[in-house]
Amino acid sequence: MFEMCADPKVLAGLDWFACYLTTPKHFQFYFSFLVVLTLIFITAPIVLALGFLGAFARRAAFAPLRLVGHAYTSMVRGVPDIVFFLFVPIALDQALEYVRHRVLCPEVTEPVYRGNDFVVCAAAKLPLSSAPQWIHEVYGFVLAIIAFSVVFGAFAANTIDGALSAVPRAQLETARAYGMTERQTFRRIHLPQMWVYALPGLSNLWMILIKATPLLFLLGITDIVYWARELGGSKTSFFEYPHPDWRVWYFLALLAFYLLLTWLSEKGFAWLNVRVRRGQATIGAEVAGVGR
Amino acid sequence: MSCAETFQAYALRSFGFGERALPKTGISLCEQVVLIGSGVAWNLYFAVLAVFFGFFFATALAVARNSADPWLRKPAEMFVFVFRGSPLFIQFFFAYEAFVLLPRVGFDIPLGFATVTATTSWLTKAWLGALIVLFLNTSAYSAEIFYGALRSVPKGDLEAAEAFGMSGFSRFRRIIWPTLLRLAWPSYTNEAIFLFHATTLVFFSGFPAWRQEGDALYYASYFAEKTFNPFVPYPIVAIYFIIATVAIIALFGAINGRLNRHLAPEARSRVVYRPELKR
Numbered sequence: 001m002f003e004m005c006a007d008p009k010v011l012a013g014l015d016w017f018a019c020y021l022t023t024p025k026h027f028q029f030y031f032s033f034l035v036v037l038t039l040i041f042i043t044a045p046i047v048l049a050l051g052f053l054g055a056f057a058r059r060a061a062f063a064p065l066r067l068v069g070h071a072y073t074s075m076v077r078g079v080p081d082i083v084f085f086l087f088v089p090i091a092l093d094q095a096l097e098y099v100r101h102r103v104l105c106p107e108v109t110e111p112v113y114r115g116n117d118f119v120v121c122a123a124a125k126l127p128l129s130s131a132p133q134w135i136h137e138v139y140g141f142v143l144a145i146i147a148f149s150v151v152f153g154a155f156a157a158n159t160i161d162g163a164l165s166a167v168p169r170a171q172l173e174t175a176r177a178y179g180m181t182e183r184q185t186f187r188r189i190h191l192p193q194m195w196v197y198a199l200p201g202l203s204n205l206w207m208i209l210i211k212a213t214p215l216l217f218l219l220g221i222t223d224i225v226y227w228a229r230e231l232g233g234s235k236t237s238f239f240e241y242p243h244p245d246w247r248v249w250y251f252l253a254l255l256a257f258y259l260l261l262t263w264l265s266e267k268g269f270a271w272l273n274v275r276v277r278r279g280q281a282t283i284g285a286e287v288a289g290v291g292r
Numbered sequence: 293m294s295c296a297e298t299f300q301a302y303a304l305r306s307f308g309f310g311e312r313a314l315p316k317t318g319i320s321l322c323e324q325v326v327l328i329g330s331g332v333a334w335n336l337y338f339a340v341l342a343v344f345f346g347f348f349f350a351t352a353l354a355v356a357r358n359s360a361d362p363w364l365r366k367p368a369e370m371f372v373f374v375f376r377g378s379p380l381f382i383q384f385f386f387a388y389e390a391f392v393l394l395p396r397v398g399f400d401i402p403l404g405f406a407t408v409t410a411t412t413s414w415l416t417k418a419w420l421g422a423l424i425v426l427f428l429n430t431s432a433y434s435a436e437i438f439y440g441a442l443r444s445v446p447k448g449d450l451e452a453a454e455a456f457g458m459s460g461f462s463r464f465r466r467i468i469w470p471t472l473l474r475l476a477w478p479s480y481t482n483e484a485i486f487l488f489h490a491t492t493l494v495f496f497s498g499f500p501a502w503r504q505e506g507d508a509l510y511y512a513s514y515f516a517e518k519t520f521n522p523f524v525p526y527p528i529v530a531i532y533f534i535i536a537t538v539a540i541i542a543l544f545g546a547i548n549g550r551l552n553r554h555l556a557p558e559a560r561s562r563v564v565y566r567p568e569l570k571r
Contacts, residue, residue, distance in 0.1 A: 087526040245392070
């Protein structure tokens with residue numbers, strides 16, 4: 001990075017740190033913070049969409065669909081989310097490879113599960129073993145996004161379903177009395193009023209999503225936890241920048257990063273809360289109207 | 293091995309009793325059910341002790357947060373902010389790395405009949421180190437719940453207590469605390485359940501599973517790795533956790549009934565399990 005860093009052995013004090021913190025490995029560490037933020041920002045809209053789908057399924061007139069909705073939203077109740085984070089990616093991976101194996105290699109007649117092994121033909125592997133490294137990484141990341149979305153979508157469905165039920169019936173009946181169709185009632189009255197009731201639950205969910213991101217490490221993704229362990233571990237004089245075990249400082253940095261993230265989110269949601277309450281006949285709106 | 297033999301060999305494996313080696317080849321369904329079940333004991337151990345000790349610390353924190361004295365209020369606010377604002381997973385890693393750096397010294401604790409030597413190296417073991425983190429974590433979340441309930445204790449109750457000549461600790465113990473608990477209990481039930489679920493993180497977060505003595509999820513992921521079949525061990529874990537969750541709801545529901553016993557039936561709060569996971 002800097003010219004003085006050519007020979008780290010002669011550096012001391014601040015110079016040493018400036019060079020140490022700008023090694024290529026450290027840039028990979030900084031980049032992994034972006035990976036975390038990417039995961040949050042890709043997952044959040046999918047979670048919201050799945051939440052709406054789940055909530056609509058629960059409220060559907062068609063009984064089997066209602067059953068699916070209830071099954072989806074209650075699956076996260078009794079089982080730890082970490083179980084899903086470990087289970088969904090590997091189950092999805094095996095399901096995809098199994099289907100590809102059946103379609104692409106019909107000539108193989110041996111079973112896929114052989115004793116303690118799961119064997120599919122080379123053409124069915126996902127991603128193909130000939131694929132470059134970055135495809136493997138993206139594939140793992142996509143599986144992680146799906147796992148996160150499925151779990152948090154179920155939580156969001158619970159929240160949204162509750163919020164949809166919390167909108168006063170009189171509001172919807174008035175809309176009908178004005179001659180609005182079902183669709184118009186939903187778009188103009190039901191949905192805008194729902195946010196007031198959904199926001200506390202959704203903001204809580206957002207915080208949980210942020211705090212669940214270090215679990216990416218469990219899915220074998222080179223995330224911030226991976227780099228904190230890798231870079232912080234003690235380095236002997238064999239390395240360019242020898243130092244004792246500094247992992248505790250790296251994890252302190254991660255702790256600070258997450259505290260900053262949740263603190264900023266709290267501020268953001270406080271603002272949003274005032275925003276959605278504007279013009280609504282609730283205590284919160286009147287308090288907000290005073291201009292606090 | 294028959295299933296009864298498997299049970300003898302592995303039922304207490306997670307605490308180091310029975311067969312030393314874990315099953316490696318030809319893993320049967322019975323072995324998975326027994327070994328994962330033996331791991332559930334660790335989840336229960338962490339959850340029960342953390343919630344029990346956390347309950348008292350959380351009450352103290354909630355009272356401190358409500359105090360007018362900034363020397364009490366600010367540290368309590370800071371504590372709650374740090375533990376609620378950061379992921380438990382990172383807290384585990386941070387605590388473990390910090391405990392590892394501690395100098396290795398021993399303290400003698402005289403118990404009267406015997407002397408126990410407590411060493412700092414215990415902190416790097418999951419049974420103590422992870423328990424401390426879980427205890428602090430659940431204290432912060434519970435303190436937030438208790439603080440909210442404390443703020444909603446009706447003013448009239450306090451004025452009535454004062455009219456009866458109660459003040460200070462006796463007013464707290466006889467008036468505020470019972471009402472606080474009654475108001476907080478439904479949310480506190482959720483917290484207990486999620487703490488129980490969070491105990492599955494322990495053996496994935498720095499703390500090593502000494503001699504492969506781990507919790508339910510540790511053994512499940514072991515089996516998933518060995519058999520390449522996730523569709524058996526993970527549903528087994530799920531079933532164990534659903535049973536335990538139902539048991540927690542029943543237990544906390546019974547306590548809730550006791551806290552509400554003086555109220556008219558229609559005024560009682562019910563423990564409704566809302567899955568607001570918090571970590």
